[in-house]
Amino acid sequence: MEGFYLNNISKYHSLLDALDPVPKPRIPHGRPGPNMIVSARIRPLSGSEEFPSAVFPRRDQGNVIDIHDLYNHPKGQPILKSSDYQVDRLFNMNSTTKEIYEELVVDLVPYAWNGGVGTLFAYGQTGSGKTFTVSKVEEFVGETLMNGNLDGKREVYITIIDLAGNAAFDLLNEREPISLREDASGATQMVGAQENQVFSVDDMRTMVERATSFRRTAPTLKNPASSRSHAICRIRIKNTVNGSDGMLYLVDLAGSEAARDVAVHGADRMRETKQINISLSALKDCIRAKAQSDNAATLGKEKLGQKVPHIPFRQSALTRVLKHVFDPASTRECRTIVIACVNPSLADVGPTKNTLRFAELLRVSIPVKEEDTERKTAMHWTNAQLKEWIKENSGNPPILGNVVAPRESGAQHFKLSGQEIEYRCQKCPGVNRGQAQAFRAKLWHMYISP
Ligand SMILES: Nc1ncnc2c1ncn2[C@@H]1O[C@H](COP(=O)(O)OP(=O)(O)OP(=O)(O)O)[C@@H](O)[C@H]1O
Helix, strand or coil: CHHHHHHCHHHHHHHHHCCCCCCCCCCCCCEECCCEEEEEEECCCCCCCCCCECEEEECCCCCEEEEEEEECCCCCCCEEEEEEEECCEEECCCCCHHHHHHHHHCCHHHHHHCCCEEEEEEEEECCCCHHHHHHHHHHHHHHHHHCCCCCCCEEEEEEEEEEECCEEEECCCCCEEEEEEECCCCCEEEECCCCEEECCHHHHHHHHHHHHHHCCEECCCCCCCEECCEEEEEEEEEECCCCCCEEEEEEECCCECCHHHHCCCCHHHHHHHHHHHHHHHHHHHHHHHHHHHHHHHHHCCCCCCCCCCCCCHHHCHHHHHCHHHHCCCCCCCEEEEEEEEECCEHHHHHHHHHHHHHHHHHCCEECHHHHCHHHHHHHCCCHHHHHHHHHHHCCCCCCCCCCCCCCCCCEEEEEECCEEEEEECCCCCCCCHHHHHHHHHHHHHHHHCC
8 A cells, every 4th residue: 555655645735725715514413511622633744754644733713633635546546535533632743732731631640639530541553652752751751740730738659550451560660560450449450569758859750750661562563662551650649637538540542453463573473463452442442431421420320220331441451450441430530631642643544533533432522512612502593693703703814805795596605814704695596595694604613612
């Protein structure tokens, strides 16, 4: 496949140039639930990358990511196959980890400081930037915890382990094997793992670096130092006065690798890849089931006696350690942040689509109709109200030429942010009330709400 892409790079560029410059709008299907945010980070192409980017983020248009793949049409010329995906938060090639930390992660720290359980996962294909992101986030978390700006007195302890298949190892103790056992309360304990107290930012940095040096890596086609295990950094924030301890779990998952990527390696590597993929698949099942269960709770389905999904957290060591995130019986409040990491290269477009398809599945979506009164109002405006709203909200530069007089068909034309838009009201032939409302919602979403 890479040969096909390589031979058709100029064709790819010409197909991209011919694309409609106004991307397809995407109607949001809801807004994120309070306890789970699903984000994506697109890393820059590396200097040595021979393929162009196939990933086009639209951060200011509802966090949509367009992917343009090249399809080898059996009966003729290659054609573009385009798809788009939407996440709750999107970070593009220029975003720094500091920005990601400040926009997405920083709130988890005071949340855990005050007794909550916060978890961050980075997942994605091998070489997509998971370790790059999580290791920096760990450093920033250390700074926030240790800078003395959080109220109250706490003690901070850190444990860092890695999981390879069902075996677990202590990365703060030279990768000594440890065991995972359930205690009487059903919580999974990392038996034998060191828990070190952290007194300063430097302490935290040193421990994270030590753990990284013991992490198991091996070269893959995409990454010469690919992490072949899942690393879990657990930070326990002990409340020495009262209340329960807060927890932060920062999880750098092993990269998913397609069989073709490991084809050059031996049977052991194939087995290892299979193990990684099995545990990632178990994790996906659990996060997905949890998202559905949260959705059901939000919509009140469980009250109506409808079945809530079973969460299979016993399927792997990884999901057992992270049981608190999924366990419906848990009484502790948890917040989870998912970062889907993406390498934008055209050669990686297949795994990228898988990563983003899964990110979409994880989103807990609270229906906009029921929850977002502002949007609900937007959907019920009259045409005169819509005109007024466009006039007032089109920002800078304002709508050019204002709203053009209605045409015979009943359609109105106006320019918003430099783009000509045709608004079709319900008087237009073939447009019913619902479609007119949906169109207003689309406008709202694309141009105003983000
Ligand atoms: N946002 C970024 N900016 C610059 N370089 C990056 C970025 N993200 C990743 N890289 C670089 O890309 C390479 C692969 O990144 P990294 O090791 O974090 O990938 P990974 O997803 O953890 O891979 P694996 O699953 O194989 O361990 C590294 O050389 C890293 O420095």
